[in-house]
Amino acid sequence: xxxxxxxxxxxxxxxFFRALVKVTNEALSDKxxxxxxxxxxxxxxxxxxxxxxxxxxxxYEVNYEGxxxxxxxxxxxxxxxxxxxxxxxxxxxxxxxSKATGPNTFNALTMAGFPLNIQGKDQVATDKVFxxxxxxxxxxxxxxxxxxxxx
Amino acid sequence: MTDTAINLDYIExxxxxxxxxxxxxxxxxxxxxxxxxxxxxxxxxxxxYGSYGEVPDNPxxxxxAPRGSDIDPNVPDMGYTVNRKMxxxxxxxxxxxxxxxxxxWSATRDIPWTELPELPKDIEHSICQLATLLSExxxxxxxxxxxxxxxxxxxxxxxxxxxxxxxxxxARHTEVFRKRALANGGGLGKAKAVVEQFLKLILDAQxxxxxxxxxxxxxxxIVLSIFRAGEFLAPSDVEKKIFRLCMQDEARHVAYGTxxxxxxxxxxxxxxxxxxxxxxxxxxxxxxxxxxxxxxxPMAILAAGGVKQAEEIGVFAADILxxxxxxxxxxxxxxxxxxxxxxxxxxxxxLNNTEVNNTEVNNTAVNNSQVGN
Numbered sequence: 432x433x434x435x436x437x438x439x440x441x442x443x444x445x446x447f448f449r450a451l452v453k454v455t456n457e458a459l460s461d462k463x464x465x466x467x468x469x470x471x472x473x474x475x476x477x478x479x480x481x482x483x484x485x486x487x488x489x490x491y492e493v494n495y496e497g498x499x500x501x502x503x504x505x506x507x508x509x510x511x512x513x514x515x516x517x518x519x520x521x522x523x524x525x526x527x528x529s530k531a532t533g534p535n536t537f538n539a540l541t542m543a544g545f546p547l548n549i550q551g552k553d554q555v556a557t558d559k560v561f562x563x564x565x566x567x568x569x570x571x572x573x574x575x576x577x578x579x580x581x582x
Numbered sequence: 583m584t585d586t587a588i589n590l591d592y593i594e595x596x597x598x599x600x601x602x603x604x605x606x607x608x609x610x611x612x613x614x615x616x617x618x619x620x621x622x623x624x625x626x627x628x629x630x631y632g633s634y635g636e637v638p639d640n641p642x643x644x645x646x647a648p649r650g651s652d653i654d655p656n657v658p659d660m661g662y663t664v665n666r667k668m669x670x671x672x673x674x675x676x677x678x679x680x681x682x683x684x685x686x687w688s689a690t691r692d693i694p695w696t697e698l699p700e701l702p703k704d705i706e707h708s709i710c711q712l713a714t715l716l717s718e719x720x721x722x723x724x725x726x727x728x729x730x731x732x733x734x735x736x737x738x739x740x741x742x743x744x745x746x747x748x749x750x751x752x753a754r755h756t757e758v759f760r761k762r763a764l765a766n767g768g769g770l771g772k773a774k775a776v777v778e779q780f781l782k783l784i785l786d787a788q789x790x791x792x793x794x795x796x797x798x799x800x801x802x803x804i805v806l807s808i809f810r811a812g813e814f815l816a817p818s819d820v821e822k823k824i825f826r827l828c829m830q831d832e833a834r835h836v837a838y839g840t841x842x843x844x845x846x847x848x849x850x851x852x853x854x855x856x857x858x859x860x861x862x863x864x865x866x867x868x869x870x871x872x873x874x875x876x877x878x879x880p881m882a883i884l885a886a887g888g889v890k891q892a893e894e895i896g897v898f899a900a901d902i903l904x905x906x907x908x909x910x911x912x913x914x915x916x917x918x919x920x921x922x923x924x925x926x927x928x929x930x931x932x933l934n935n936t937e938v939n940n941t942e943v944n945n946t947a948v949n950n951s952q953v954g955n
Binding site for chain 1: 620685810819822826
């Protein structure tokens, strides 16, 4: 049973990622998806800002590593980048359906390199994101346990 | 007396409590050392220390005895033919094995089969044709490792164990796509000779080198991209789940293949040309796959949402997928230390936006490989 956090969250923000990590750890506590080992960045491009956040999938836990100007500083293996509006639409879909549907899944949004794009330090690092596709999707789907997400 | 003969004297001595205890006194193992389990449990990497942790480049014995054990001098020769570590090893093997074991899933339990919606006929046909193709190709990635497993020296047991996980993964992929084809009123579609030709090329490989390059790097790289596309194009959440779970497994196999080739070439760069030759042949057949209607059209129709719409945007979608497949494959070759951007042998028409340096049009691959069409 996941404890919902039904307060409003600004995206992107550290508070949002911290809350997402918290509900994800509860959602994945049965370990049924297996462990994941991946330090992954999320780059959000707004009209007048670029913000970067790092998540560490560390075994059966997910940890928030922090906000950074440079993914390399936090040893990020791969990151996803895209416009703020794409992220907001994705989370809106997740909150409306309790999970991502149709073209709003993480894989669907990144498949063609747009509207979101996965950047690995090399192809093996990019492929590592695919190795944990279901865990990453569950992480994003956990936004369904959060309150309204606004920009 | 040989070791296999019954030692009646020993039975009599043992009855009197006169044990041999030689195994107890002569123990040369890592006695007294206790590895600390990592966060996820006691892993292969955690126990990889001391004499057990040393994986020899060229084992002297051909035995199933564990590394680090006190091995009798007269153990039989098991007849292994893959006896050099660089032929099967990769630096990510131990982690990939643990990951594979941890992330197993069930095609029966973990797919929400009861939620399959009724689909338009052309969409159901397309997903069934794609499922037929995938069910057909996936099992070769079990057959090939299985064919080579018993030939691999037991000192490389982690490589054998990883290949065992791959065999299980591929059995499950074969299962899940057959189930999808048969679960929703569609059924199995066409099986093409050109596909079988590619599978035969892998299965008939004369060496593990050849087969691994064709399967782990080229073939599974293509299938990984198809799985990603399948998730993208899936007509319902049921197929999305199938493709996402398969994608994870396939990416592990590709990670092994890429890093194994890197390990191999770093230790013997002189063999690079052999690998180029294997991939030349594999790419010829890949070209034919890209022009096979049963491979291309189902995804074009799924992308467009129907046969009629596919005439307008289906080809565009197929182009994006093909470019993705080729670019990711070339990037893996780069990572492995076998750059093929100047060498890949695909017609210009199939190379639109990939970062290939070779601008010469080379249609020989297509002309030479019209197999089964």
